[in-house]
Amino acid sequence: MFIIFILYKKIFVNLYMEFKKTVLIIAIVLLIGTLIFLGSMMSSKSKEANWPPKVAECPDFWEEKSSVNENGESIVACNNLHSLGKNSCKKTMNFSADRWNGSEGDCRKSKWAKGCDLTWDGVTNQQVCNNDVVASNDSSSTCK
Incomplete structure (x- = not known):
């Protein structure tokens, strides 16, 4: 057993x-x-x-100040407080205008920022300019 x-x-x-x-x-x-x-x-x-998921209203390290005009429209002013980029570029920009909106506006922002030696996540590090968008000779899209 x-x-x-x-x-x-x-x-x-x-x-x-x-x-x-x-x-x-x-x-x-x-x-x-x-x-x-x-x-x-x-x-x-x-x-x-897409990265970044939301593109900022202003270039990197610029201060964003929102205000409302007399028509009740929101206006965003971007201020370069740290003197970044080329000295010949404007220190205050308003990207609320129609020319800075849409795919052509993104292309203008990219060309402006690159011309001023600035970085802008979602604008300068992305291919935002299509072949259809023709470079503008308008002075406001170039570095001033």
């Missing part, structure tokens, strides 16, 4: 250990598969996203 008990115990322990080993292997495989799936989903979503 003692021999049967020892054999039963060895068989039970071996089966139990095999079960634990099998469960552990399955859990590790599922974890790795889930991590690969989540990583690929996050990677594909980050390629589709």
